[in-house]
Structures are given as structure tokens and as C-alpha cells.
Amino acid sequence: MANVIPLFDSKGLRTANAGAxxxxxxxxxxxxxxxxxxxxxxxxxxxxxxxxxxxxxxxxxxxxxxxxxxxxxxxxxxxxxxxxxxxxxxxxxxxxxxxxxxxxxxxxxxxxxxxxxxxxxxxxxxxxxxxPGITAAAGAASTTHIPLTHRDHSATITFVTAVRRDGALADIAGLAGEGRTLVVYMGLGKATDIVEALKADGIAGDLPVAIVENATRPGQRQFITTVDALAETVAAQNVRSPALFIIGRVATAGSALVRAGDHTATDGPFHWAHFAHG
Ligand SMILES: C[S@@+](CC[C@H](N)C(=O)[O-])C[C@H]1O[C@@H](n2cnc3c(N)ncnc32)[C@H](O)[C@@H]1O
Structure with a gap:
């Protein structure tokens, strides 16, 4: 493997002779x-x-x-x-x-x-x-206080894209359910297919799902729904990209800021402007 001298040291300061x-x-x-x-x-x-x-x-x-x-x-x-x-x-x-x-x-x-x-x-x-950067799942989880893992609810997390290269739904069999967290990226246009796939996989219709739109950005919105009501919530709330789904019991863990059934919360309470202005 080519030996690339990093452009920045561990403090983010530029190193000498790093090259193009x-x-x-x-x-x-x-x-x-x-x-x-x-x-x-x-x-x-x-x-x-x-x-x-x-x-x-x-x-x-x-x-x-x-x-x-x-x-x-x-x-x-x-x-x-x-x-x-x-x-x-x-x-x-x-x-x-x-x-x-x-x-x-x-x-x-x-x-x-x-x-x-x-x-x-x-x-x-x-x-x-x-x-590296903080991935959207971590941003969505932190601003909503949804722990992606929790000893009472989930010992495993999977990140999946809803859309494969050929446009088809990715295979999500076995990825969701009790004891696990599934985060679906790029799922907005596939909400109905995702629900069908989860139900075909034997997932309970009342398993909680958090939808987080514009995570960490001004105008962040988050909704707590269920597998059964996922597609309906996306449509009714006119959820826009970028958004992701956090599927599993963690979505309603005690720390979560949005309560089950609450489809109305808007504006992430901890978006950057709150920090910026102290
Ligand atoms: C092409 S993927 C890129 C993911 C990115 N590389 C990451 O690590 O977060 C785009 C998808 O990421 C998710 N996403 C990215 N930023 C987001 C945000 N701020 N809020 C919610 N979802 C986001 C959405 O599912 C969006 O459709």
C-alpha cells in the first residue's frame, strides 16, 4: 500500500512535505x-x-x-x-x-x-x-436521545441502505426485531416496501420506528411511529430528504425525547444554533 503522509497531524495542524x-x-x-x-x-x-x-x-x-x-x-x-x-x-x-x-x-x-x-x-x-465524519445515524440518535444500543433493548446495530445499485430494495431479512436496531438510510421512497419486507420477516407491527429528518440541522424533525404506520407517517408528515429510520425498541427508550405516538415534534432541541449562542 502506498505510504501517504497525512496532511494534518493529530491536532489538525498541517504537516510538512505532505505532497499533492x-x-x-x-x-x-x-x-x-x-x-x-x-x-x-x-x-x-x-x-x-x-x-x-x-x-x-x-x-x-x-x-x-x-x-x-x-x-x-x-x-x-x-x-x-x-x-x-x-x-x-x-x-x-x-x-x-x-x-x-x-x-x-x-x-x-x-x-x-x-x-x-x-x-x-x-x-x-x-x-x-x-x-472520517459522524454518520447520519449517530447524529440522528444523539439529537433525539435515542440510544442506538441499550442493554435493555438492543445489543446489535445494522446500518442498511434501502436502495441497492440496481434500485431494488436491499435485503433486510433478519436485520430488525427484538434485541436489535436497524437504521435505514435512503428509505423515504421505499417506506411501503420496507414495511412489507419487515412484515414478511415476521416483525411485529407495533415495533417502534423513529423517523429523523434533517438531523442536526436547522428545521430538524422527528416522529415516533410503528412498523405498521411507517409509510403512512412518511406520507402524512410529508417527510423530506435527508431522513432516516431507526427501527427497534430503542426508539422509545426512556431517554428518547419524542414519545411514542407523537407525530408532531419539530425542531431538534439541540441543533447547533443553541450551542452557538450559549
Ligand atoms: C448517500 S447517503 C450518505 C450517508 C452519509 N455518508 C453518512 O454517513 O451519513 C444519504 C442518506 O443518508 C441519510 N442522511 C444523511 N444526512 C442526514 C441527516 N442530516 N438527517 C437524516 N438523514 C440523513 C439519509 O437517509 C440520506 O438519504
Whole structure:
């Protein structure tokens, strides 16, 4: 494996002679206070920043105006930039423009195609450094006080994407139920299929589900529902992306801030503005 000298030391300070590279950086779920020190340092050190729709406006506000920004998301009504385009733009920029930051929501290696990008860049001889981020499940859990594990409720967590590469629902058999937590990413458009799959797997219809929309961002919303009522709640509350489902008894653990049956809570009580203003 190529020996890449990290661009930043453990305090987030720049190291000498680190050389050209692409930094694959996790932006976390949206609250800029949840950026790691290294992620923040990378944003300050970037010559070029590649970002997409999952990167919040509050995080982009932390990027110096001098950094060239390349949006590689999907504005409404246009065609998405393909993964191949993104990779060739990254390669081109890495060869000609210094420090390139590829900023991704959450953690770059969790449902973020970070692995594919790192592979393609390394194959071209381009050094890659990965800076992890707080994944959305952790952000959603912390702001709602839903413990993803709990000795009384769950000894295992699974993160699953609802949508496989071919667009079909991922196989979720055996992943949910008593004693376990299932967090479903990208599940909004598949809520009905998820309910069907869970019921086919023998999951009780009253198993609690938390839906967390815009976790850690201004306008965060969270709802507690059940497997039976999941699709109905998504539709009735007009839940919008980004959102995820936390399925299991932990959703109604004693610490949880939203009570079972409460479909009306809005605004995460601990979003960043509350910290920022003390
Ligand atoms: C392409 S995946 C990227 C996941 C990301 N790499 C991570 O580690 O969180 C996008 C999905 O993550 C979830 N997600 C990302 N940010 C979120 C947020 N702030 N609140 C709720 N869900 C979020 C949603 O399910 C969204 O559809």
C-alpha cells in the first residue's frame, strides 16, 4: 500500500512535505460543530472543494471564499453528474490544482461511494487521505436521545441502505426485531416496501420506528411511529430528504425525547444554533 503522509497531524495542524493529494472528508450530518478538527482544517487548506447536496449550507459557510467550489450534486430538474465525471474531474484537479477536498455528508465510507472514489484515484497514482465524519445515524440518535444500543433493548446495530445499485430494495431479512436496531438510510421512497419486507420477516407491527429528518440541522424533525404506520407517517408528515429510520425498541427508550405516538415534534432541541449562542 502506498505510504501517504497525512496532511494534518493529530491536532489538525498541517504537516510538512505532505505532497499533492485528494482528501476524502466526512462533513458529518450537517451541524458544523460536528466537523472534526481535521475536517475543518482540510476545508481551510483546500484549493478546490468538491461537494454535493448532502453538505449543509452551514458547513459550506465554513469554507474560505478563496477556495474554488465545484458542485457535483443534482440541482432540481437537471441531470446528475455521473460518478465517472466526478472521478475524472477529481483526477484532473488533483494533477493541476494542489489540495483537493472531496467533501461528503456524514462519513465518506458509509453509503457515500467514498470507497469507489478512493479506488479510482489510487489506480491513477493519486494519493488519497480519508478523514472520517459522524454518520447520519449517530447524529440522528444523539439529537433525539435515542440510544442506538441499550442493554435493555438492543445489543446489535445494522446500518442498511434501502436502495441497492440496481434500485431494488436491499435485503433486510433478519436485520430488525427484538434485541436489535436497524437504521435505514435512503428509505423515504421505499417506506411501503420496507414495511412489507419487515412484515414478511415476521416483525411485529407495533415495533417502534423513529423517523429523523434533517438531523442536526436547522428545521430538524422527528416522529415516533410503528412498523405498521411507517409509510403512512412518511406520507402524512410529508417527510423530506435527508431522513432516516431507526427501527427497534430503542426508539422509545426512556431517554428518547419524542414519545411514542407523537407525530408532531419539530425542531431538534439541540441543533447547533443553541450551542452557538450559549
Ligand atoms: C448517500 S447517503 C450518505 C450517508 C452519509 N455518508 C453518512 O454517513 O451519513 C444519504 C442518506 O443518508 C441519510 N442522511 C444523511 N444526512 C442526514 C441527516 N442530516 N438527517 C437524516 N438523514 C440523513 C439519509 O437517509 C440520506 O438519504
Amino acid at each position: 493529494r485528494v482528501l476524502l472528508v466526512g462533513a458529518g450530518p450537517g451541524d458544523p460543530g460536528l466537523l472534526t478538527r481535521k475536517a475543518y482544517a482540510a476545508l481551510q487548506a483546500a484549493d478546490v472543494l468538491f461537494y454535493d447536496d448532502l453538505v449543509s449550507a452551514e458547513i459550506l459557510a465554513e469554507v474560505p471564499a478563496s477556495v474554488r467550489r465545484v458542485y457535483v450534486g443534482k440541482p432540481k430538474g437537471t441531470t446528475k453528474v455521473t460518478q465517472e465525471d466526478i472521478i475524472s474531474q477529481l483526477i484532473e484537479a488533483a494533477r493541476t490544482e494542489g489540495t483537493i477536498v472531496r467533501l461528503k455528508g456524514g462519513d465518506p465510507f458509509i453509503f457515500g461511494r467514498g470507497g469507489e472514489e478512493a479506488e479510482a484515484l489510487q489506480a491513477e497514482g493519486i494519493a488519497v487521505e480519508v478523514i
